[in-house]
Amino acid sequence: MFRRFAPLLALLLVLTGCATRPSEDSAAPPDTEGTFPVTVAAPGAPPVTLDRQPQRIVSLSPSATETLFALGAGSQVVAVDSASDYPAQAPHTQLSGLSPDPEAIAAYHPDLVVVYADTFGLADALAKIGTKTLVMPDAKTLDDAYAQFAALGKATGHQAEGESLARQTRDDIDKVVAGTRKPARPLSYYWELDPTYYSATSATFIGQVLTRFGLTDIADGTDPKANGGYPQLSAERILQANPDLVFLADSKCCGQSAQTVAARPGWNTLTAVQRQQVIALDDDIASRWSPRIVELVRTVADAVAKAGA
Incomplete structure (x- = not known):
């Protein structure tokens, strides 16, 4: 939620x-x-x-x-x-x-x-x-x-x-996190809630989950708690941050995918796009704190392992 x-x-x-x-x-x-x-x-x-x-x-x-x-x-x-x-x-x-x-x-x-x-x-x-x-x-x-x-x-x-x-x-x-090989340098990520670039900072539930993998959230800015932890970013800010990973929590609601992201003006230059590290998630699993959070953690672990390889 x-x-x-x-x-x-x-x-x-x-x-x-x-x-x-x-x-x-x-x-x-x-x-x-x-x-x-x-x-x-x-x-x-x-x-x-x-x-x-x-x-x-x-x-x-x-x-x-x-x-x-x-x-x-x-x-x-x-x-x-x-x-x-x-x-x-x-x-x-x-x-x-x-x-x-x-x-x-x-x-x-x-x-x-x-x-x-x-x-x-x-x-x-x-x-x-x-x-x-x-x-x-x-x-x-x-x-x-x-x-x-x-x-x-x-x-x-x-x-x-x-x-x-x-x-x-x-x-x-705990086992998934412990068993995931961490990259030599911290990876950055962009978490997308909808195509208007609303995101989630490390101060949110989902942000804290990803922090366990040592990831850096580009939405944090100077205050991760600003806007309740859910700021609206600009395309320019995302492009400038050039995240290593892009997680799409709007694939079901809004039809977003690696292909639609790559088609956005200028986004084909992003590291995440060029290295095929745009991950389309199941919106429901990505927005709930049910036992299925384990499935999301495994998906993140796979992305981190691949990016760090």
């Missing part, structure tokens, strides 16, 4: 599917770990106390949707927002995570709603029908993402699975 924090630039998150919705009056299975009631909170979000294991979860956050299914709580999810397009079996709906409608959400009779932000007083509105709202805000660091995996596991009665998922994801990323 990084693009959402760019000035006036909405980062639309994503996932889909159509799983069978449990009937409202179906018998709920016993708590899998017998740990309820529990109090759960993600970093930067208010705590929520759940009296019993939720059986009808509505997820309005693509990152949370991916995580819920990854930790084994998918059968408890009865609806996901229109941006949630992964995994395929997620019960896709037209619900909005950006402007949630309490009445539309209530139609699914949820006992827990997971959101990335409590917008428009959603939590208070849902509390009137006895539904708890759990906020899973945009992760600022990898540790925040791991903490969310564990928190979602605890909230859904899959505490051991959530902790295991967090631990495994951390270990996988």
Whole structure:
């Protein structure tokens, strides 16, 4: 959801599917770990106390949707927002995570709603029908993402699975980074969020991920935190910086590729273009803090290894 924090630039998150919705009056299975009631909170979000294991979860956050299914709580999810397009079996709906409608959400009779932000007083509105709202805000660091995996596991009665998922994801990323040969000199990169040259600095979640490879972000300027970490660069600035790597997080949304980048005026002179180091990413994986972040890390590792060869 990084693009959402760019000035006036909405980062639309994503996932889909159509799983069978449990009937409202179906018998709920016993708590899998017998740990309820529990109090759960993600970093930067208010705590929520759940009296019993939720059986009808509505997820309005693509990152949370991916995580819920990854930790084994998918059968408890009865609806996901229109941006949630992964995994395929997620019960896709037209619900909005950006402007949630309490009445539309209530139609699914949820006992827990997971959101990335409590917008428009959603939590208070849902509390009137006895539904708890759990906020899973945009992760600022990898540790925040791991903490969310564990928190979602605890909230859904899959505490051991959530902790295991967090631990495994951390270990996988650490191994990929440690196993990637670093080049003799630091490589620079440009991270593209859209064709108007919005980018992400090293102060963002994604920037911190790439910093682990010793990469230098050309968007940092004098203050990586300026513009919320999502500045709009100019073509001239990018050409002058001449990055070694170009990562395109706008291949699906905006049809960008190594070919379209090379066709931009003057861009064929870039080192990244000449050395075939323009990497088209899966926008969704590149904009979420779900367990699939490991896939992104592997892609970056491959690019770093190739550039340093």
